[in-house]
Amino acid sequence: TGLGALLVRNDAAGILRKTYFGGGTAAAYLSGENYYVPAENISDRFEDGTVSFLDIIALNHGFESLYRITGNMHNIQQHTFGLARYTYTLLSSLCHGNGRPVAQIYAEGQFESPITQGAILNFNLLDSSGQIVGYSQVDRMASLFNIHLRTGCFCNTGACQAFLGITDQQMKRNLQAGHVCGDGVDLVDGQPTGSVRVSFGYMSTFEDCQKFLSFVAECFVMKPVTVNRARLQELKAARESSDRPDELPPVNGFIKERQTGVEKSSSKASQQEFGHVGPSHGKTLTNIYVYPVKSCAAFEVHDWPVGPLGLLYDRGWMVVNGNGVCLSQKRESRLCLIRPQVHLPSNKLFLQASGMDTISVPLEDDVSFHTSSQMCHSKVCGDRVETFDCGDEAAAWLSLFLG
Structure with a gap:
């Protein structure tokens, strides 16, 4: 068997017209009238349904x-x-x-x-x-x-x-x-x-x-x-x-x-x-997992401080694309291969992944870092939030690993 590919010039995308569309290729459509808006990404427009056809x-x-x-x-x-x-x-x-x-x-x-x-x-x-x-x-x-x-x-x-x-x-x-x-x-x-x-x-x-x-x-x-x-x-x-x-x-x-x-x-x-959702008796907490970076892997700890929003530094960071949109495993499955670790004594967040050098960024209470970093606006879980850019080095590391 063979595997083929359709190559399309970006500047020709506007003149290509499909005669049908399937799942994943539309930004919006209506069943009651002739209304169809194609997906913004060119390749998405031509990949109808599930890709695993082989x-x-x-x-x-x-x-x-x-x-x-x-x-x-x-x-x-x-x-x-x-x-x-x-x-x-x-x-x-x-x-x-x-x-x-x-x-x-x-x-x-x-x-x-x-x-x-x-x-x-x-x-x-x-x-x-x-x-x-x-x-x-x-x-x-x-x-x-x-x-x-x-x-x-x-x-x-x-x-x-x-x-x-x-x-x-x-x-x-x-x-x-x-x-x-x-x-x-x-x-x-x-x-x-x-x-x-x-x-x-x-x-x-x-x-x-x-x-x-x-x-x-x-x-x-x-x-x-x-x-x-x-x-x-x-x-x-x-x-x-x-x-x-x-x-x-x-x-x-x-x-x-x-x-x-x-x-x-x-x-x-x-x-x-x-299940019993009130205070329990005779139960033992066996594991604690912290997820510092949204959609990335967890790291296990034996004891951990609690902050005003839950476990300290849990989901304190997120990976965004060039438009500032938060990435999830649904769109970028390789996020789960990134292993973050919060090291409290050194006040750093470390990122590790197979085949990559370990990189670190300061934790949020490093004032000198945040005064020199860029404040950004993003959206998480439907809410607009103010965030700090962790810098070009971290961005380059993530871009290299995620491709």
Whole structure:
């Protein structure tokens, strides 16, 4: 087999016209009218969908392994739908301490049957005042818990507009405000530009569901964690009236047993389903990891001071591109190969990577450094922040390593 490439002169990009477009090539588009804005980067405009096309040769082997492990697609359907319905039932019943719901779920129906509902759950989280939590914030927090989510509009602008109530005019205004397909701009004027999706596969387990629910309860729920028992009863009744024996997932009894515990006591349910989120007893802290540079690797410490914003120097630095935009592993995967270390005695941050010399920059309390460095403006997690440029030497080191 061979591998080809399309070479395009930059000054000819404006006259090239594609007859179609696919995922990842658009800055914005609409399903209801002939409106399409191509991605700003020229190469992005011509790379439709997933780039890993050479893996198609393994397709038959993949299906053979799938059938050998699971037996048939019906078994996968029943298993994954059971996981999705379990998560939907509990997430849609989860409430803040003031009684407000934690999630707004986007679905046509209430997960009555795998015939009409797939093994995915699409939603946005709400804070205790009912305001939507940006999907980028949820995604970043989930990554710290080793939970993999998908966020945004999922290359389905039409459904995104329908469920989120975004008009064509708002979509165009969002583009003017700087939001493009695939970026991290999750809220514009307080309104969501996308949502969060969890997807279940044949290898997913109920422990995965419970880990996700515990993560939501720990990070996004105003304590005490409560559940809407009337909502649980409603979903239970709807499920029992729609299920047929041959459609029941093998875990259905487990769902009912857990729900019975919820109906007896909401506080007890909080502990059973979402984990104990209050002060714990008999627990031992085994590891401490600090992430000095956003999206780079962590370094482990045995003890560490706490500052006004958490662990001292945790996420105190970030890597930006030439336009001052913060880079993440989603766009630059090699960031995870950079190993930062904060050395308090020498008042320095060290950066290490394979094949590279170690480089250091002063910590933030080095006044002489900051008086000679350039103050910059950037954007992190949707908020504009003032930052200090760490200098040309650090920039050259990062450029050389990241390419």
